[in-house]
Amino acid sequence: MTKDPFADSFGNTEFAEVEHVKKWSDLFAKKVDLMANDIKSVASSVASTDSKINICNERNARKNNIIVFNLVENSHFSKAKDKEIMSVLFNALLPETDISKEISDCFRLGKLTEENQRPRPLLIKLSGYSLRTKYWKVASKDREECKKLISEKKNSISSTEDINKFVFFIKGHPGDFYAVARRKKEKFSVRNKSSINSTVINDFMILYANVDTLTNKFVELKFLLDSCRSAPKLIFLNEVNPKYYKIPPSLSEFQLNGYQVISKGFAVKDSRGLLVYFCNDLPIAELILSSSFHEYICVQLSLKLIKLKVLSLYRSPGSSDLNNILLLQLLDEFLKLPGFHLILGDFNLPDINWGFQGSTGPPAGINNMFLNFINDNFLKQHIDQPTRARGTRQPHILDLVITDVDIIKNISCLAPMEAGDHSVLSMEVCGFHAVKHSDIKKFC
Secondary structure (H helix, E strand, O other): OOOOHHHHHHHHHHHHHHHHHHHHHHHHHHHHHHHHHHHHHHHHHHHHHHHHHHHHHHHHHHOOEEEEOOOOOOOOOOHHHHHHHHHHHHHHHOOOOOHHHOEEEEEEOOOOOOOOOOOOOEEEEEOOHHHHHHHHHHHHHHHHHHHHHHHHHHHHHHOOOOHHHEEEEEEEEOOEEEEEEEEOOOOOOEEOOOOOEEEEEOOEEEEEEEOOOOOOOHHHHHHHHHHOOOOOOEEEEEOOOOOOOOOOOOHHHHOOOOEEEEEEOOOOOOOOOEEEEEEOOOOEEEEOOOOOOOOEEEEEEEEOOEEEEEEEEEOOOOOOHHHHHHHHHHHHHHHOOOOEEEEEEEOOOOOEEOOOOEEOOOOOOHHHHHHHHHHHOOOEEOOOOOOEOOOOOOOEOOEEEEEOOOOEEEEEEEOOOOOOOEOEEEEEEOOOOEEEEEOOOOOO
């Protein structure tokens, strides 16, 4: 049987055409895959841009907001009543403006709880930025006028009496302010029911430092305490554990005369360790919070009429995302405790510019998350100069002092101890009176 050359030729041609189509199909499939990846990339970029635009729009909307503190809440917690009060206040400052049409919304910030010892802040949303600017100009002018009135009142009294025996404040309303001087009440020793002498301690001093191993700095700490004009009532130290040791240190090696000590993570592996020294006569108790964040110590001071909570903490520069979330949860839990709050610690957040209240870090990073937390909870960060410097590296503000009320004054950044690179922070707590206890010995 003879072969049909035409059939062979046709078969080969058909096979070649099939191979050609298959080759182009594979090439087209690769192009489609590349195009799909490009589309996904563009979609992700669009979503990111949309998120950034939303953040910018939200920030621009906040420019029209004003937050009013210490405005007494009405008994019915009515927004309409708050708006009416603010309208009266604004009309006194800006009589030519119909403020009732300019306030788009107003509401109280934070949850209403029985533990609240002061009115919740009131947020006012204005319809335009120009009105807010006018208000601040008038308010600044009134503030300067009030300062002038206080100064004149002090000068008139200083010629005959000691002005430190008086409290000065402003009364009246915009356009008709006047200064008033009231003599301070004398403070007397009291005796409580448990037969314990109680005397009043006025403003007291606190020291804070990240010592980066206390072993080689303990002697200098003693020298620093001896050089203080008045002994600090509280000393908070972070990163006290040596980085490497064969024999774990003992807490008895670091006792200070006249002080007791509370420790957290001391001589514990993989912990940097924290210490709090407190004077023997200071009424203090350690508080244990439910947060899983480990590097912290929380204490409560029994002050006259109110409790002061102090939280000292350390955040590692290599902290994980989970640990960062636990840190914010710890701070949130701490701020919900009744009383006033003071937060000290090395947060290792160098990308935050505290002067401009901004961050160079990513929008979803811990720097911006922490800054938003501070602003959302109306906290004040007091440190405005670098607290850590090493060699030729750029100095940064790493150690922070944060409060929810203005109770800190005379903050000083002292020289680091020994070969350390963190400043020692000295500050005074004011506006409170601690109750000093001295037990009466009983004999039987």
